[in-house]
Amino acid sequence: MYDIDNVRKDFPILTREVYGKPLVYLDNGATTQKPLCVLDAMRDEYLNVNANVHRGVHYLSQQATDLHEASRETVRKFINAPKVEEIIFTRGTTESLNLVASSFCDRFMKEGDEVIVSVMEHHSNIVPWQLQAAKKGIALRVIPMTDEGDLIVDEFEKLINDRTRIVSVTQVSNVLGTVNPVKEIIRIAHEHNVPVMVDGAQSTPHMKVDVQELDCDFFAFSGHKVYGPTGVGVLYGKEKWLDMMPPYQGGGEMIESVSFEKTVFEKLPFKFEAGTPDYVATHGLAKALDYVSALGLDNIAAHEQYLTRYAMEQLQTIPGMRIFGTSSHKDAVVSFLVGDIHHLDMGTLLDRLGIAVRTGHHCAEPLMTRLGIAGTVRASFALYNTVEEVDSLVAGVRRVSRMF
Numbered sequence: 085m086y087d088i089d090n091v092r093k094d095f096p097i098l099t100r101e102v103y104g105k106p107l108v109y110l111d112n113g114a115t116t117q118k119p120l121c122v123l124d125a126m127r128d129e130y131l132n133v134n135a136n137v138h139r140g141v142h143y144l145s146q147q148a149t150d151l152h153e154a155s156r157e158t159v160r161k162f163i164n165a166p167k168v169e170e171i172i173f174t175r176g177t178t179e180s181l182n183l184v185a186s187s188f189c190d191r192f193m194k195e196g197d198e199v200i201v202s203v204m205e206h207h208s209n210i211v212p213w214q215l216q217a218a219k220k221g222i223a224l225r226v227i228p229m230t231d232e233g234d235l236i237v238d239e240f241e242k243l244i245n246d247r248t249r250i251v252s253v254t255q256v257s258n259v260l261g262t263v264n265p266v267k268e269i270i271r272i273a274h275e276h277n278v279p280v281m282v283d284g285a286q287s288t289p290h291m292k293v294d295v296q297e298l299d300c301d302f303f304a305f306s307g308h309k310v311y312g313p314t315g316v317g318v319l320y321g322k323e324k325w326l327d328m329m330p331p332y333q334g335g336g337e338m339i340e341s342v343s344f345e346k347t348v349f350e351k352l353p354f355k356f357e358a359g360t361p362d363y364v365a366t367h368g369l370a371k372a373l374d375y376v377s378a379l380g381l382d383n384i385a386a387h388e389q390y391l392t393r394y395a396m397e398q399l400q401t402i403p404g405m406r407i408f409g410t411s412s413h414k415d416a417v418v419s420f421l422v423g424d425i426h427h428l429d430m431g432t433l434l435d436r437l438g439i440a441v442r443t444g445h446h447c448a449e450p451l452m453t454r455l456g457i458a459g460t461v462r463a464s465f466a467l468y469n470t471v472e473e474v475d476s477l478v479a480g481v482r483r484v485s486r487m488f
C-alpha cells in the first residue's frame with residue numbers, strides 16, 4: 085500500500101476549506117484533482133519549451149514534439165496497446181466515442197444495421213450513435229440489467245444478429261459502479277465477428293487496463309478522470325480498423341499532401357488528429373499516468389475497494405437509505421437516496437458541510453428511467469480519499485436526513 089498522508093501532500097487543493105469546513109472531495113467520478121508533478125510538468129513546458137509540434141525544424145519545436153510523442157508511448161504502455169500508432173489523442177472520452185461512431189458508421193454501416201449498447205451507458209455512449217442513427221437509419225439495441233445493476237449477458241447474446249455491426253459498452257458504470265464483464269462481452273461479440281468499443285472513462289483511474297488482454301477493438305478514456313489535465317483524452321483502436329476508417333475531421337497535421345484536386349491523408353495516428361494537438365496536456369497526462377503507475381493500480385484498487393465497502397456498510401445504517409448498484413463487482417462509486425429527500429437538497433446541504441458530491445442523473449437518463457428515479461446523490465472515491473472522509477460523508481448524510 086502507499087502512505088496516504090504523503091500522497092495527499094501531492095494534491096494541495098485537498099487542504100482547502102469551503103464554508104470554513106475542511107474540503108471533503110468525493111466527486112472524483114466527475115473529475116479528479118491533479119498532483120503537483122502534473123502541474124509542474126505543464127508549467128515547465130510552457131515556461132521553457134513551448135513551440136508547436138511536428139512542423140518545426142527548430143530546437144524548441146523538436147523538443148515539444150519529443151515530449152508529445154513520448155507521452156503517446158507512455159499511454160501505449162499504460163494500457164498495453166501493441167503499437168504506438170494505435171494511440172490517438174482526442175479531447176476526451178466523448179470525442180473518442182464520437183470519432184468511432186462517426187468514422188466506423190461511415191465506413192461499415194448502412195440502413196437497417198444495428199449497434200448494441202447497454203442500459204447503463206453515459207450519454208456520451210448513446211448520443212453519438214443516435215446521431216448516426218438519424219443520418220443513416222441504423223438502430224440501437226440495449227443490453228438490460230438486473231435490479232442489482234449487473235448486465236444480463238444472456239440477453240446480450242440474444243441481441244446479436246447478422247445486422248449487428250458493433251457493440252459499445254462501458255467497462256464501469258459512472259452511476260452504479262458496476263464493473264461490467266467486458267472481456268466476456270468481447271469474446272461473445274468476436275464469435276460473431278462483431279468488434280467492441282469499450283468506454284474506459286470510469287475504469288482507467290481505478291484498475292489496470294490491458295487492451296490486449298481484453299482484446300477490445302476500441303478503448304476510450306479521459307485524462308482529467310485519471311489525475312491528468314482537462315481537454316485531453318485517448319482513443320485506442322486496432323490498426324486493422326483504424327486503417328480502414330475515414331478521418332473524423334480535416335485540417336493540418338492529418339494530411340500528407342493537399343491540392344485542390346486531391347488530398348492524401350497522413351498515416352496513423354495522425355490521420356485522426358487534425359489541428360494543433362494540446363501537446364502540453366498530453367505531457368501532463370503522461371505525468372499523471374506515471375504517477376498512478378508508481379503508486380500501483382493494484383494498491384489504488386485495494387484502497388478504493390476498501391473505502392467503497394466501508395461507505396456502503398456505514399451508509400446502510402442510516403434509516404431510509406437506498407443504494408443503487410449493489411453488484412458484487414463494484415468500483416469506487418456509491419449512488420444513493422434517503423427516504424424522499426430530493427437528491428439536490430441532499431447535495432446542497434452536504435456542500436454546506438464541506439462535502440462535495442454529485443447529484444442528478446449523471447448523464448445517464450435512460451438508466452434513471454430503468455431505476456424509476458429522477459437522480460441520485462453520488463459519492464465517488466479516488467486514490468487520495470480517506471476513511472475519515474467517508475466518516476464525514478456518513479455523518480453529513482445522517483445529519484441532513486434528521487433535518488427532514
Ligand code: PLP
Nearest residue numbers: 176177178206208258285286306
Ligand atoms: N463515459 C463515462 C462512463 C463517463 O463517466 C463520462 C464522464 O463522466 C464520459 C463517458 C464522458 O467523459 P468526458 O466528459 O471526459 O468526455
